[in-house]
Amino acid sequence: MKKKYIKYLRWSILILIILFITTESYLHITQGGGKSPSVHALCPFGGLESLYQAFTTGSFISKIFAGTMILFGITLLLAFLFRRSFCGLLCPFGAIQEFFAKIGQKIFKKRFIMPIKIDRPLRHLKYLVLIITVFYAWKTAGLWMSPYDPWSAYAHLPEGLGSVWEESAVGLILLVVTLIGSLLYDRFFCKYLCPMGALYGILGKASPFKVVRDELTCINCGKCNRSCPMNIDVQHSQEVKTAECINCQICVLECPKPGALENKEGPKALQPLPVITLVMVIFFGSLLTFKAAGVYTVLPTRLTAGETIDYAEVKGYMTIKEAAEATNTELDQFYKTFKIPENVSQETMMKEISKAAPGYSLDEMKKALQN
Numbered sequence: 001m002k003k004k005y006i007k008y009l010r011w012s013i014l015i016l017i018i019l020f021i022t023t024e025s026y027l028h029i030t031q032g033g034g035k036s037p038s039v040h041a042l043c044p045f046g047g048l049e050s051l052y053q054a055f056t057t058g059s060f061i062s063k064i065f066a067g068t069m070i071l072f073g074i075t076l077l078l079a080f081l082f083r084r085s086f087c088g089l090l091c092p093f094g095a096i097q098e099f100f101a102k103i104g105q106k107i108f109k110k111r112f113i114m115p116i117k118i119d120r121p122l123r124h125l126k127y128l129v130l131i132i133t134v135f136y137a138w139k140t141a142g143l144w145m146s147p148y149d150p151w152s153a154y155a156h157l158p159e160g161l162g163s164v165w166e167e168s169a170v171g172l173i174l175l176v177v178t179l180i181g182s183l184l185y186d187r188f189f190c191k192y193l194c195p196m197g198a199l200y201g202i203l204g205k206a207s208p209f210k211v212v213r214d215e216l217t218c219i220n221c222g223k224c225n226r227s228c229p230m231n232i233d234v235q236h237s238q239e240v241k242t243a244e245c246i247n248c249q250i251c252v253l254e255c256p257k258p259g260a261l262e263n264k265e266g267p268k269a270l271q272p273l274p275v276i277t278l279v280m281v282i283f284f285g286s287l288l289t290f291k292a293a294g295v296y297t298v299l300p301t302r303l304t305a306g307e308t309i310d311y312a313e314v315k316g317y318m319t320i321k322e323a324a325e326a327t328n329t330e331l332d333q334f335y336k337t338f339k340i341p342e343n344v345s346q347e348t349m350m351k352e353i354s355k356a357a358p359g360y361s362l363d364e365m366k367k368a369l370q371n
């Protein structure tokens with residue numbers, strides 16, 4: 001297949017993933033969480049946040065399901081086999097940044113490169129973000145960073161800007177900073193802030209997969225450097241070993257000299273199309289296999305008639321009335337137990353009580369009831 005068609009193929013996959021996640025997020029907001037999964041359930045970072053709880057209690061933190069853990073596991077496998085392929089070939093947030101970078105290049109007619117003195121220290125920031133987010137997620141056993149998460153802010157945009165601002169002002173600011181930043185500096189969030197990129201980068205160091213340059217064949221045209229969204233100096237490397245490489249395949253596809261730049265999985269050379277195909281087969285093939293086996297779940301199990309749940313299992317998408325029935329509690333008593341102000345309608349979703357009663361947090365209430 002011609003290189004330009006492989007580039008189209010990569011973009012087609014990424015656009016389909018963006019559309020899928022955006023649609024699911026919209027349905028989750030508009031139809032309630034019982035029908036469509038939340039963005040947290042569909043993001044592998046949720047698996048990392050829930051890992052400690054899964055090991056210690058066998059359950060998952062709120063909004064995380066077995067499917068999220070499976071997704072997390074598959075992306076770890078991909079990191080071992082093909083480095084940060086999830087970032088370069090599958091991540092919708094990464095793709096949106098690349099899309100904005102393309103618009104930026106059209107507007108400004110050039111690619112900006114962050115000065116190295118600023119770029120170097122900033123690249124380490126994502127490892128700090130990884131440590132802090134995982135530490136607090138494990139300590140609080142919850143999605144504590146959701147209000148600061150730009151991807152979560154993006155997924156909640158169907159609620160309206162005002163609502164997103166109220167619930168996650170920092171996440172919304174970071175989303176705007178990321179998109180504007182990406183107009184100037186490609187993959188702004190991936191380079192500097194993404195905790196999952198940091199984790200995949202560390203694991204990818206153990207991968208036998210690398211982009212390798214043949215010094216004798218290379219004509220030093222510099223196209224690889226100019227095209228790399230992560231600004232890696234491919235042109236002067238023998239092997240791209242850095243944890244920054246997202247295996248997007250762009251440099252290999254842009255290289256005009258056959259044999260100058262190729263992928264190596266151990267001793268075996270691989271063309272871009274087989275690399276992209278293998279990543280897709282491993283990722284989607286595994287997900288479909290787990291789904292067929294009935295273990296890939298990203299939605300809460302529906303209650304059967306007469307079945308009841310504990311207070312800790314009350315979900316944000318349930319109305320107050322549904323939650324009272326599900327926990328087998330008289331409505332009045334449920335209001336008292338969950339400290340819900342009387343003026344809040346029983347048809348209000350649990351996650352939306354905070355709109356009528358600012359400061360109300362379902363997660364905190366459930367934790368208080370557990371203690």
Ligand code: SF4
Nearest residue numbers: 228245246248249251
């Ligand atoms: S080195 Fe090549 S594969 Fe790695 S991020 Fe840069 S362009 Fe993509």
Ligand code: SF4
Nearest residue numbers: 218219221222224255
């Ligand atoms: S694009 Fe290919 S030929 Fe040009 S500098 Fe990079 S490796 Fe060498």
